Amino acid sequence: MKKIMLCLSLYFLFSNVSFAAEPLVLNDSADNPIKFVWDEIPGVIGKPVEIKLQYVWRYWTKSEFEEKQNAAGKIKYTYQISKFVGGQHSFGSKIKFDIEEKGEFNFWASSAIGDNGGYGTGEGRYMVYIFCAYKGKDGKKHKGRIGAMQINATFEAPR
Numbered sequence: 001m002k003k004i005m006l007c008l009s010l011y012f013l014f015s016n017v018s019f020a021a022e023p024l025v026l027n028d029s030a031d032n033p034i035k036f037v038w039d040e041i042p043g044v045i046g047k048p049v050e051i052k053l054q055y056v057w058r059y060w061t062k063s064e065f066e067e068k069q070n071a072a073g074k075i076k077y078t079y080q081i082s083k084f085v086g087g088q089h090s091f092g093s094k095i096k097f098d099i100e101e102k103g104e105f106n107f108w109a110s111s112a113i114g115d116n117g118g119y120g121t122g123e124g125r126y127m128v129y130i131f132c133a134y135k136g137k138d139g140k141k142h143k144g145r146i147g148a149m150q151i152n153a154t155f156e157a158p159r
Contacts (some may be wrong), residue, residue, distance in 0.1 A: 007135070009033050021133070021140075021141045021142055021143040021144075022136070022138075022140045022141065022142045023142065023144055024069065024132065024142055024143070024144040024146070025068045025069050025070065025142075026060055026145055027060075029059065030131075031058055031059075032145060032146050032147045032148055033057055033059065033060060033065055033146045033147070034055050034056070034057060034058065034099075034130055034143055034146050034147030035055065035056055035057075035058045035147070036053045036054070036055055036105070036128065036147065036149040037053070037054045037055070037056060038051075038052065038053050038054065039052070039069050040100075041151055041153075042109075042153065043154060044153065044154045044155075044156060045110060045155050045156075046110070046111050046155070046156045046157065046158040046159075047110060047158040048095070048108050048109070048110040048112075048143075049108070049109055049110070050106055050107070050108055050109075050132065051106065051107055051108070051109050051126075051151065052104065052106045053104070053105045053106065053107075053128070053149070054086050054102065054103065054104055054105065055099075055102060055103060055104075055105050055130070055147060056102045057101065057102065061101055062099065062100065062101045063101075065146075069134060069136070069142065070133075070136055070137050070138070071134040071135065071136060071137070071142075072084075072134070072135050072136060072137045072139075073121070073135060074134070075132050075133070075134040075152065076096065076132065076133050077096070077097045077098070077099045077131070077132050077146075078094040078095060078130070078131045078132075078133075078136065079094070079095055079097045079105070079128070079129060079130045079131070080092055080093070080094045080095070080097055080128075080129045080131070081107055081126060081127070081128050081129075082127045082129075083124065083125070083126050083127075084112070084124050084125070084127075085111065085113065085120030085121070085122065085123075085124030085125075085155040086113070086119075086120035086121050086122050086124065086155065087120075087122075088113045090113055091140060092117055094131065097130065099130070105128070105133045107128075109126055109151075109153075109156040110158075111156060111157055111158065118122070119155075119156075119157035119158070120155045121155055121156050121157055122155060123152075123153075123154055123155075124152075124153060124155045125150050125151060125153065126151040126153070126154045127148070127149070127150050127151075128147075128148065128149045128150075128151070129145055129147065129148050130145070130146050130147035130148070131143065131144065131145050131146065132144065132146050
């Protein structure tokens with residue numbers, strides 16, 4: 001039994017290493033290629049409110065970014081929104097996103113946490129991430145984060 005467990009452990013260790021993704025091709029700055037801009041973000045979130053963001057490519061256009069990646073096929077873009085409030089952390093799933101040279105990125109925010117209808121109160125934040133993944137002409141899988149934003153807010157139960 002010990003030999004079987006050892007063999008399985010080694011198999012999973014080496015298989016995970018071989019499936020690891022390579023990083024994206026980025027420029028020398030530490031900044032993400034996509035930057036979020038906004039007119040107004042609410043400081044207090046209770047009832048559902050729409051947060052309107054816009055995104056722009058920071059140092060390349062979308063087509064220049066895709067050309068630099070040297071992808072063998074189409075690049076897949078996804079986004080994820082997560083929330084931390086009142087000691088509870090909830091993640092959204094990664095959702096496919098058709099990104100353009102620049103555009104709008106709107107989502108709804110509230111103090112509600114989970115399916116039970118409970119509310120988070122106190123200091124917290126929303127995190128917005130944009131990722132991309134592709135198979136390179138080098139035959140390796142590449143993936144990474146290309147945009148991120150943190151929205152700090154005070155959450156209160158709607159009355």
